[in-house]
Amino acid sequence: MQFADFCGNTALKEALSTAFSRRGLPHALVLEGESGLGKRTLARILARAMVCRGAPDGAPCERCPSCVRSAAGSHPDVRVIAGSGASGQISAESVDRVIADAYRKPEEADCRVYVFHAADGLSDAAQNRLLKLIEEPPPGVHFLFCVPSAEVLLPTVRSRAQIFTLRAVPVEEAARYAVQKAGMELEEAARLAVLHGGNIGRMLEEGGEGRSAKAAALADAVAEALVGGTEHELLKAAAPMLRDRPLAAETAGRLKRLFRDACVLKDGAKAETLAKEGPALRLARTATEKQLFALLETAEKAENAALRNANTALLVTWFCGRMRGALGK
Numbered sequence: 001m002q003f004a005d006f007c008g009n010t011a012l013k014e015a016l017s018t019a020f021s022r023r024g025l026p027h028a029l030v031l032e033g034e035s036g037l038g039k040r041t042l043a044r045i046l047a048r049a050m051v052c053r054g055a056p057d058g059a060p061c062e063r064c065p066s067c068v069r070s071a072a073g074s075h076p077d078v079r080v081i082a083g084s085g086a087s088g089q090i091s092a093e094s095v096d097r098v099i100a101d102a103y104r105k106p107e108e109a110d111c112r113v114y115v116f117h118a119a120d121g122l123s124d125a126a127q128n129r130l131l132k133l134i135e136e137p138p139p140g141v142h143f144l145f146c147v148p149s150a151e152v153l154l155p156t157v158r159s160r161a162q163i164f165t166l167r168a169v170p171v172e173e174a175a176r177y178a179v180q181k182a183g184m185e186l187e188e189a190a191r192l193a194v195l196h197g198g199n200i201g202r203m204l205e206e207g208g209e210g211r212s213a214k215a216a217a218l219a220d221a222v223a224e225a226l227v228g229g230t231e232h233e234l235l236k237a238a239a240p241m242l243r244d245r246p247l248a249a250e251t252a253g254r255l256k257r258l259f260r261d262a263c264v265l266k267d268g269a270k271a272e273t274l275a276k277e278g279p280a281l282r283l284a285r286t287a288t289e290k291q292l293f294a295l296l297e298t299a300e301k302a303e304n305a306a307l308r309n310a311n312t313a314l315l316v317t318w319f320c321g322r323m324r325g326a327l328g329k
């Protein structure tokens with residue numbers, strides 16, 4: 001079995017791999033661990049492996065139609081059951097649908113997989129309703145329960161399932177992952193890896209949130225410098241984008257939305273009364289519609305280029321020049 005980008009957890013991966021190659025994956029499997037450790041990612045990998053049409057030791061192959069559909073969430077034999085509302089409760093109807101569905105024959109694969117995301121949203125009553133199915137599952141039916149701790153499941157359910165505990169990844173490996181797969185800055189990745197003890201999900205969450213806030217402030221500063229500053233002031237304002245491609249992409253995306261807002265504001269005085277004073281409003285007052293559309297188009301190109309791995313230094317210089325050009329500066 002292949003675990004692609006799923007880091008660490010070597011012993012757990014070996015155990016699953018061995019069971020899988022003997023076609024001996026338990027029919028009820030509990031993946032336990034704190035949030036951010038990758039329970040859902042692992043559950044998705046397991047589900048894809050089970051329905052994969054490629055060679056078993058290469059499963060999930062990520063290429064066959066079954067893998068592709070499973071990854072897109074449209075494989076008929078893989079069902080994900082998630083809770084709803086603030087409580088994350090999994091409804092009795094969802095549970096009843098699973099019970100009715102599990103006795104039907106698979107549609108494409110030779111098994112059916114039910115993944116319960118945040119299975120702590122299953123009430124005791126719901127677990128009791130599932131119990132019979134878990135005790136005597138129809139052939140080829142598998143249940144994956146993702147939980148912070150197996151203790152949230154009733155002892156009767158727990159005792160019929162095999163429990164796998166996910167652990168944080170060694171700090172260096174987690175940092176490497178964040179740099180190579182999520183485009184995080186090396187220094188930031190190292191800091192967050194230590195801070196979160198190798199919990200990749202939490203690292204990415206904080207890295208992403210930090211970047212969003214940075215990009216929002218940066219986009220405002222760039223737009224201000226575009227409206228009222230010199231060429232040098234614009235380049236200076238955009239400088240933080242130079243060495244940080246994910247930040248450059250996100251900032252360009254925010255500028256795109258800002259220019260779009262300006263287009264909307266340009267369109268009617270009514271919208272103007274709703275907008276807060278800021279660069280979008282100033283642009284709407286000073287630029288022509290044609291100029292605003294040119295800005296919008298430029299920001300869109302810059303965002304796409306940054307997402308595609310362009311040289312950010314060249315990109316930022318080009319972007320600033322084109323934005324000023326759009327305003328006839």
Ligand SMILES: [Zn+2]
Pocket residue numbers: 051052053054059060061062063064065066067068
């Ligand atoms: Zn496949």
